[in-house]
Amino acid sequence: MKDLLRTADLSRADVDLLLDTAADFAKNPLRATDALAHRSVAIYMTKPSTRTRLASETAVAHLGGTPIFLRGDDLQLGRGETIADTARIISGFASALIVRTFAQADVNELGEYASIPVINALTDDDHPTQLLADWITIREVFGKDIAGRKFTYIGDGNNMAHAWLTMGAIMGAHVVVATPTGKFAPDSQAVAIATKIASTTGGKIEVLHDPEAAAQGASVLYTDVWMSMGDPESERSEKLKALSPFAVTEKLMALTEKDSIFMHCLPAHRGEEVEASVIDGAKSVIWREAFHRRTTIQAILYHLVRGELSGN
Numbered sequence: 392m393k394d395l396l397r398t399a400d401l402s403r404a405d406v407d408l409l410l411d412t413a414a415d416f417a418k419n420p421l422r423a424t425d426a427l428a429h430r431s432v433a434i435y436m437t438k439p440s441t442r443t444r445l446a447s448e449t450a451v452a453h454l455g456g457t458p459i460f461l462r463g464d465d466l467q468l469g470r471g472e473t474i475a476d477t478a479r480i481i482s483g484f485a486s487a488l489i490v491r492t493f494a495q496a497d498v499n500e501l502g503e504y505a506s507i508p509v510i511n512a513l514t515d516d517d518h519p520t521q522l523l524a525d526w527i528t529i530r531e532v533f534g535k536d537i538a539g540r541k542f543t544y545i546g547d548g549n550n551m552a553h554a555w556l557t558m559g560a561i562m563g564a565h566v567v568v569a570t571p572t573g574k575f576a577p578d579s580q581a582v583a584i585a586t587k588i589a590s591t592t593g594g595k596i597e598v599l600h601d602p603e604a605a606a607q608g609a610s611v612l613y614t615d616v617w618m619s620m621g622d623p624e625s626e627r628s629e630k631l632k633a634l635s636p637f638a639v640t641e642k643l644m645a646l647t648e649k650d651s652i653f654m655h656c657l658p659a660h661r662g663e664e665v666e667a668s669v670i671d672g673a674k675s676v677i678w679r680e681a682f683h684r685r686t687t688i689q690a691i692l693y694h695l696v697r698g699e700l701s702g703n
Contacts, residue, residue: 392702427456437463446684548577569605
């Protein structure tokens, strides 16, 4: 496995290896400072970022490498140079490429033409690095035995909903996504991919449109902002109206298990997709989740560069 382009690229063995390594890096972030010694990693982002940029640059530095941050207008891509040519050029200077952009097709093309590992750090379709951070946090709270537990995402059927279903399926978990019907529901192909994976792992996939049914008995309630980067502003009022019943409130959290946790990939809009008392409350694990963006990206780089992920 050369690249991590989609959550579905990962096997269960890959995820377990990455989470174990990330746990080690959480305890000792400088234990492998020779892994990227005298090497550089390009970090190309056309979308603004707080956690992903900080996590990526820190992860590279902790592995002994030099991060090279590139904005969308820093490259000749903005003046018509092809993605394929850009991939070849970056491959001549860097040992890996981390990409945060809009179109999944652009990341796929970078992976096709780059001779170095390419890591998807968010597209409009998927967010594999976030899901690894989520699952190491889940593992810290509940351990590796998740039998009988239900993991629920509530809100917009966006890239996070797709990744949540896929990673849950890989882990053999009972995963639920609750969204409005219609245009704000998850992509049917993403649901089909997760369902296919779950059929081989013993997982259970549910797509619901009732937030209370989704929250009932859940060990995790997860949400994301309702207006994502790139969403047309003209849809704002329609989208907020459709999603308002799916806000994570104290009332909704009361339906979950006693030991449940609240998760959010951040940034958050308190009073919109989640009540402030929930995200800032005792059940919230958002800061630990954000911390693990670094540990998991560090683990991905460590194993991809060494050619130690098998894929599925």
